[in-house]
Amino acid sequence: xxRRVFMVSVMVSIAVAAAIGxxxxxxxDGDAAPVDxxxxxxxxxxxxxxxxxxxxxYKDTQEDIVAQGAKLLQSYSCSGCHGGSxxxxxxxxxxxDTWVYGGDDDTIFRLVTxxxxxxxxxxxxxxxxxxxxxxxxxxxxxxxxxxDLWKIFAFVRSKYNGDxxxxxxxxxxxxxxxNP
Ligand code: HEC
Numbered sequence: 001x002x003r004r005v006f007m008v009s010v011m012v013s014i015a016v017a018a019a020i021g022x023x024x025x026x027x028x029d030g031d032a033a034p035v036d037x038x039x040x041x042x043x044x045x046x047x048x049x050x051x052x053x054x055x056x057x058y059k060d061t062q063e064d065i066v067a068q069g070a071k072l073l074q075s076y077s078c079s080g081c082h083g084g085s086x087x088x089x090x091x092x093x094x095x096x097d098t099w100v101y102g103g104d105d106d107t108i109f110r111l112v113t114x115x116x117x118x119x120x121x122x123x124x125x126x127x128x129x130x131x132x133x134x135x136x137x138x139x140x141x142x143x144x145x146x147x148d149l150w151k152i153f154a155f156v157r158s159k160y161n162g163d164x165x166x167x168x169x170x171x172x173x174x175x176x177x178x179n180p
Contacts, residue, residue, distance in 0.1 A: 099127065
């Protein structure tokens with residue numbers, strides 16, 4: 001009896017060792033080590049990630065994440081300019097289908113991190129126009145980590161109220177703003 005328990009535990013250890021071996025091999029073979037969004041600043045993440053490759057790890061259907069994002073939007077005072085639900089205030093709405101530079105995860109992450117001026121210096125062009133035209137300030141050094149910013153965007157996406165086809169932007173033909 002005792003001997004069987006011993007055998008089982010040996011087999012479990014072998015299985016665990018094999019699993020660990022597999023994980024480290026995957027990392028070694030992958031093109032990039034996995035990034036821990038909770039410890040990297042938005043600015044460092046932007047600087048180390050090739051253009052077009054930033055993707056939100058969260059979905060706007062994750063209620064707990066969306067709720068945290070709503071609080072973060074307030075705490076980083078995005079709401080002061082964009083309204084409490086991102087629906088627009090003195091600055092453009094984040095929830096409609098007009099995207100100033102593009103509506104994909106990569107572009108909006110870079111816009112908030114670098115600000116309008118920084119984004120344009122990085123080679124991005126204004127594609128759409130909202131009622132309010134002014135610079136978005138750079139938040140890359142203010143937002144504690146990339147995870148906070150992804151949660152904010154999960155919340156913003158959950159409030160989207162535009163044409164579903166434009167939720168993540170329309171690279172070729174952005175819609176005209178309702179009131180030019
Ligand atoms: C001082 C006011 C102000 C604050 C604070 C602010 N923004 Fe903005 N934001 C703007 C303006 C103005 C624009 C339009 C930029 C342009 O036209 O170049 C903008 C644009 C954006 C856009 C693109 C919207 C679109 O339709 O394409 C997003 C996304 C955004 N802001 C998110 C945020 C988030 C998230 C925060 C908080 C971390 C934030 N903003 C804080 C003023 C602000």
